[in-house]
Amino acid sequence: MSGAEAVRGQLTAYRQNESLGAAEDLDFALELLKRARSGQLGPSLRLYRPKPTVAFGQRDANLPGFAAAEDACRELGFEPLVRKAGGRAAAYHEGSLVIDHVEPHPDAIVRAKARFSEFGELLAGALRSVGVHAAVGEIPGEYCPGEFSVHGEDPDFPAHRIKLIGTAQRVVSGGWLFSSVIVVENSRPIREVLTASYAALGLDWDPATAGAASDLLPHLDVKTVEDAVIEAYRGYANIVDGHFRSLAV
DSSP states (O other): OOSTTOOSOEEEEEEEOSOOOHHHHHHHHHHHHHHHHTTSSOSEEEEEOOOSEEEEOHHHHTSTTHHHHHHHHHHTTOEEEEOSSOSOOEEEOTTEEEEEEEEEOTTTTTTHHHHHHHHHHHHHHHHHHTTOOEEESOOTTOSSOOTTOEEEEETTEEEEEEEEEEEEEEEETTEEEEEEEEEOSOHHHHHHHHHHHHHHHTOOOOGGGBOOHHHHSTTOOHHHHHHHHHHHHTTTSEEEEEOGGGTOO
16 A cells, blocks of 8 residues: 555554444544544554444535434434534445544644545455455445445446445544445345435435445355455554454443
């Protein structure tokens, strides 16, 4: 991995075996960023399988249909939350992998856009290493569109591409948080809740762009992808294992 931050420093990987709860997991990412910026936490990677959640953007919360969208999420078993980052609604559940990467940095804003490109490529590489045809780039009609989303391509039908990873970043004085969500298994509930949410919000999108990595590579599971992500990060830093319980104090 190229770039000024791709140094052989140490990155501690914390595998969180159980969700703290939908809202609590989002809040804990910000707590880790707070610790990093204050010098209490070094470069860290937190990986976990989340509770069913629809994370709305700030703009979504200001739309007339937001209350109806929240109701639709709850009816389908997803907890609606409003995240600090921008973008539109994104959905994830236990068949997904959330990666929170936090680092202290004296001038965190300098390479903020470069991180989207570099970590997008790193994660796409992790998916390719397990056999998914993955690449960085927005696809037409995707939910929560982003220039550096990661999509997968059906090798038998190259025109069929689905969004697999969405990324977001929060930069503060003294540190940064880069969060990624990989949808690995069980795409149907994701597609259903996004369809209902976007309809309530009055937003156009193409439901065919919502899917999971296992739609393209059957039998792929979250554990396999998690291991591949850790391995891909070894090209970025020296990975050491951390105990999540030491964080949750």
